[in-house]
Amino acid sequence: MKPAVSLLITDLDDTIWYWFKMWHASFSAQLIELKRLTGLSDAILLPEIKAVHERHHTSEYAFLLQEMPSLCARFGAGFDPRKALPSVIESYRRARRDNTDLYPTVLDSLRAIRAQGTRIVAFTESQRYYSIQRLKRCGLDGVIDVLYATAESSNLTSEQIATAREHENSWYELEITEGVTLPLGLKKPNPRVLLDILEDEECAADDAVYVGDVLSKDVSMANDAGVISVHAKYGETHRDPGYDLLKSVTHWTAADVARQALATPQVHIPRYVLNNHFGELLDFVKFTPSTR
Numbered sequence: 478m479k480p481a482v483s484l485l486i487t488d489l490d491d492t493i494w495y496w497f498k499m500w501h502a503s504f505s506a507q508l509i510e511l512k513r514l515t516g517l518s519d520a521i522l523l524p525e526i527k528a529v530h531e532r533h534h535t536s537e538y539a540f541l542l543q544e545m546p547s548l549c550a551r552f553g554a555g556f557d558p559r560k561a562l563p564s565v566i567e568s569y570r571r572a573r574r575d576n577t578d579l580y581p582t583v584l585d586s587l588r589a590i591r592a593q594g595t596r597i598v599a600f601t602e603s604q605r606y607y608s609i610q611r612l613k614r615c616g617l618d619g620v621i622d623v624l625y626a627t628a629e630s631s632n633l634t635s636e637q638i639a640t641a642r643e644h645e646n647s648w649y650e651l652e653i654t655e656g657v658t659l660p661l662g663l664k665k666p667n668p669r670v671l672l673d674i675l676e677d678e679e680c681a682a683d684d685a686v687y688v689g690d691v692l693s694k695d696v697s698m699a700n701d702a703g704v705i706s707v708h709a710k711y712g713e714t715h716r717d718p719g720y721d722l723l724k725s726v727t728h729w730t731a732a733d734v735a736r737q738a739l740a741t742p743q744v745h746i747p748r749y750v751l752n753n754h755f756g757e758l759l760d761f762v763k764f765t766p767s768t769r
Contacts, residue, residue: 479763484680488689489601491712502576507569530728533630534662582756594766600625619653628661666698692745708747
């Protein structure tokens with residue numbers, strides 16, 4: 478028999494949408510254009526980029542260019558990339574827009590689950606600013622009941638944030654989905670947030686299912702919290718040929734990267750595995766109305 482649950486908790490990046498595809502396309506476009514304009518090499522740029530990403534606990538940082546030492550030396554401290562490097566910014570934004578997509582069956586599956594009265598919560602390590610943009614672009618504001626995402630870098634002022642925006646302010650706020658902000662730098666697989674979500678939702682662990690793409694983070698965390706664990710295997714990206722570029726600039730530590738690459742179902746055993754698409758979840762789990 479299928480286990481019955483009244484709460485779906487899901488990861489976002491590479492579970493709901495193609496995060497790595499989007500990241501690789503936009504970062505590569507930015508890097509290629511930056512090297513073309515400046516003549517600077519990967520050997521100079523990539524270590525500087527990694528240092529900035531580590532400082533801000535994200536591999537997506539809107540103020541990356543103006544914090545890179547080589548660019549500050551060339552254009553002056555506090556330079557405005559919109560004026561000094563407009564084609565770099567536009568290359569990045571265009572590639573990001575063109576590659577922000579949901580995985581197949583995600584939207585229809587989430588709508589079907591909501592139609593059963595089941596609560597849907599998203600929990601991501603990614604920062605709130607970027608997660609909200611993708612949630613809205615993918616038409617999920619209101620499909621997901623609550624978004625748990627980490628805070629933006631505390632080094633940013635409201636003026637800096639305003640200058641980085643290409644849309645009106647309302648675009649960066651949720652209209653229907655509730656938002657909960659988590660501490661900057663929070664990392665899975667600590668199950669504490671998952672346990673807090675269960676408490677917030679007034680839901681027992683065995684009445685909830687968690688879906689995520691990373692065995693060493695998502696599946697490990699769900700198992701430790703006593704939640705039904707589901708591995709979104711279709712979203713694994715660490716074997717992608719382009720993954721080396723992410724490893725060279727990521728905010729993750731070397732140990733984090735190694736742990737993800739070495740993780741296997743024999744170590745972190747999921748209750749169910751989604752091999753091909755998100756909709757397979759409906760074959761394994763019966764979704765029921767939440768009593769909350």
